[in-house]
Amino acid sequence: MESDNELLRKILVHDIRVKSIKLDGLRKVKDDIVLPHVKPLLKSKNLFALLGQINQTIGSLESLDAFEAIDIKIDHLGKTRDDLNAVGVRIAVNEASRRKFGVNLSSDQELNDG
Numbered sequence: 001m002e003s004d005n006e007l008l009r010k011i012l013v014h015d016i017r018v019k020s021i022k023l024d025g026l027r028k029v030k031d032d033i034v035l036p037h038v039k040p041l042l043k044s045k046n047l048f049a050l051l052g053q054i055n056q057t058i059g060s061l062e063s064l065d066a067f068e069a070i071d072i073k074i075d076h077l078g079k080t081r082d083d084l085n086a087v088g089v090r091i092a093v094n095e096a097s098r099r100k101f102g103v104n105l106s107s108d109q110e111l112n113d114g
Helices: 004-013 031-043 047-062
Strands: 017-024 067-076 086-095
Touching (some): 047 067, 047 086
Parallel strands (some): 017 086
């Protein structure tokens, strides 16, 4: 009988193919702004790599300061024998309201340096 750690390792390194990425919740932010941040998900070859890339994608999307919430889910899509390793990634976002928009400025120099 396999231990839980052995089973988890098999699951994490199992080959997958990201077949689709679905973006939900975009209204004001255009797809072409978000796509470069989510495209690296398509290159993931196993679940471990995909989970790491999801973490990077969340950080990348958060750096845009355009979203209040980001939720990413993985769906198993393999319905046929030839496509058993296919997964889909669903990204749901809540865009930040304009009222919460802000600008932060900082400088190492004094404001009245001449």
